[in-house]
Amino acid sequence: MHASLDQLIRKLARLPGLGPRSARRAVLYLLKNRDRLMVPLAQDLFDVASQVRACAECGNLDHGDKCSICLDPQRDHSCICVVEDVGDLWAMERAAVYRGVYHILGGTLSALDGRGPDDLHIDKLLRRADRLAATEVILALSATVDGQTTAHYIAERLAATSVEVTRLAHGVPVGGELDYLDDGTLAQALKARAKLVS
């Protein structure tokens, strides 16, 4: 096998979800579809690598210094939704139910991994909330010990301001059956029960 081919397989094998065997299959497939897939893919990879960068405001990935969400005047800039990473932002956008702006933290506090407040974009969030005169900060963080510890920490830091701090509800997912839920989720769902309006 040619060295460049071997190098390509090795590099592809390092991607999440791929191993050496699937990387070999992908490379063979690309070579069989050289003009239709391989060259355009290489061009797209080059374009994304050279043009996409983290938004200076929220940390989202987009072209230019500021992302399209932060530049959109139709968005409510007084409402900031805090998420752990870009994948979570994309998930919220797929739902198409939120019209405010975002702030990407870059992870959660974790005593075990030695990740403290200085390793996350928390100070930047506080400065941004102040600058945008935010009225609400929504903490859309994981329902895990680390995620909720981070949420409480941010709420504590924002307590001195007039910003309303909210978090996403925890409980029964759409399509979920009570019989299959763990007791912790059920306990949270029961705590957050809401009055039925008829």
Add this chain to the structure above:
Amino acid sequence: MPEWQADAIIISVRPHGEGNSIVSLLTADYGRHAGLVRGGASKKMRGTVQPGNRVQASWRARLSEQLGQMQLELTQAVPARFLDSPMRLAGVASICALLEGALPEREPHAGLYAGTDALLSLIAMDDDNTGWLEGYVRWELGLLHAAGYQLDLDRCAASGETTNLAYVSPKSGAAVSQNHAGQFANRLLPLPRFLGGVACPAHDWVAGLDLTGHFLAKRVFAAHNADIPAARRRLADMVETRYKQAVDNQEAVR
């Protein structure tokens, strides 16, 4: 082929590769024990492998000294019951971080396991958010004992008195009575009332966490050339912030 099955408490989870996790558990018979959980980072397993959860674990390896593989079945999702309570979450994070940092691997600790299990139940039950802190300080005394450092809080190191105890020596870990503290009182650690102290100037829970925190840092973590875990410091800071204010308010009223 070595293998075991046991009830366990998850104390730490680290990602391993794309979809797997290395999970560290506390069990009664096998102590702190780690193993590889295949698919531990998957959506299906993510709720199960959370620190503080109670699980039924089965471990198996080809040789006993190997990491081995674990299968976990959730028995009770403990922290999920109080995700809205910062103090209780900080308590569970501190328990897990201390166990992970202070205990040697694979040494049985039946008493500590029972104590941890009881403390988690207490934290989960306690709706007023703070009543469990006394139990927490007692649990840290138990952890010190399990790590080989027992404090002698029943009699005065100077006189042998068993009453009127008010302080603890930061060097020996022995109690000191109010009468014998004398000019050294300001160098001694206050003994909280729930541990038999008669004149604790600070809030009991703040004094209790200061007392155990001092010996955990000095005797356990310094021996490993490590600092006391950040999660434990955060819990102590939260308690101090909340109860120092309460003590200050009481004094202002007086």
